[in-house]
Amino acid sequence: MARTASPSAPSSEGPRRYGPLTARQWVGATVVGVLAIIGAATIVVQLTRWFLGLDFMQDFMATYPGQTPLPEGAPVGLPAWLGWQHFFNVFLIVLIIRSGLQVRTERRPPAYWTARWSKGGGRRISLTLWFHQSLDILWLANGLVFVVLLFATGQWMRVVPTSWEVVPNAISAGLQYLSLDWPLEDAWVNYNSLQVLAYFATIFIAAPLAAITGVRMSGLWPKDAPTLNRIYPVEWARAVHFPVMLYFVAFIVVHVALVFTTGALRNLNAMFAAQDADTWLGFWIFVASMVVIAAAWIAARPTVLAPIAGLFGKVGR
Template sequence: MSLLTKPRSDSKEGPAKWAGLAKRAVLAVVSLAVVVLLARWARGLEPVQEFMVAYPGHSELPAGAPVGLPAWLGWQHFLNAFFIVLIIRSGWQVRTTARPKAYWTRKNTGLFKTKNKPSKISLELWFHLSLDVLWLLNGLVFIVLLFATGGWMRIVPTSWDIIPNALGTALQYASLDWPIENGWVNYNALQVLAYFTIVFIAAPLAAITGVRMSPAWPKGNAALDRIYPMEAARKIHFPVMLFFTAFVIMHVALVLCTGVLRNLNHMFAARDDAGWLGFGIFALSVAVMVAAWFLARPVFLRPVAGLMGKVSK
């Protein structure tokens, strides 16, 4: 009897799933349309118009703030994007893989020799942790260059008017009458807040919670475990990953919709024009990330992991 009824339930599962997705898509479109209509209605009100004249969306930069984007920011942007994409992919694999196809154990020799037996972790977790280390090293270089060149003044709020300016910018985006931008000179208030959050809040949270969940955390230390329990790290780490994912999607969408050639030249070619050089570098970087995404599989990871430890089934 169960053999006869199982195909029937399976056959219903597919259409039901697609129907659910269609309902969510319609709901999302309707919600977006309501937001746009409300924002456009609000912008017609005289008090709102006066507010937007007073707070057009940009805060004044401190004296001495650099103008333009340096070349080092271009390769930093690529490396950050490269690592973040693969970290999100590998993190999702760690979270969803019930039975790993391979495991990795570090070599207990040389500087890494300890009295305790090295712990065995899944190949997916090894890849995720390796990417984390590279991302953190790249982030350290970024922070040093950011403060050494004064670039921090472009992404760190230095005035409280950043809040009303961010509200004005959000209203412009929501009404689809987007703000006039000149990222070569000054980011708008929402961009400043987003970049500050990513660099100085989300990234440290990802690192701190990741260390707590990794094999690097001291084992058997009851005091440390009580001060910083594993459950707390897990409750923070996954939402932070979702925040990074949402930021990447929104960031790419706005780059493509608000003057794609000029934006890509700013980000990748350190130029303030609408030429095609930045687009070419961007296309090449996307190709590299797609290739890395494809190669991030056990069959390709095993030889690399084997150089740093023992890989077993």
């Protein structure tokens, strides 16, 4: 008697999911998201151009072209030290953001670190947090050198607003960016007003906020100081520190996008080669710096960090 094949049981396994979605759903969601962004950007550009075409806005743009004159005696051009500072700052801030996100999401640290000079066994922190705080210290040192050189060489006049006219001019520059009719730029001589406000906010507001809140959450803050802790609760520091990090991420994304869309070769030459030219030197220095940063990103793993951390304390499970 012939045996009839029994129907196979339905498979309980569906398509593999990556987070809440399958690979096909992620592709579809990405395509829809990109199209939505392009559509929204197109609407914003067209509305901005219509707005700028109005008579009163034409008068506004003529009065405030997007740039204010520099104070008398302001230096012209970008010195070589600024290029080196730019590289060190990018190198450190990228790794700081990466390690900071790891600290927030880490559940089981790969190892712990205890300071060699601490008393009574000391406070243990994760190896990732040690790396993050070590980068913070280097970033602060680099920032102090940058600020000292900024004022010693007069370069501060390029990034510190010296007139209230910077505000309407910044609005003008922002509208020009939104209309994709880039403001007339000559960053080698003078930044537009929106750049001035962005650089000022980054150097003199965001960076100090990141430092002050970071110190409050670090092991450098005294634990046995009830009055000081009551005046400056750690919850306040946590509430500010993460948004400041998001500001730095947004600043980097916009900054890099504008560097490449408003004259990449000339911008990269000014930033990395201290030249006002359209040659490829600055581009290749930029590429080399990205290779160094990528290598550091890959190397920043427990097997590499543990021996370095061991020079300054005890590393263990």
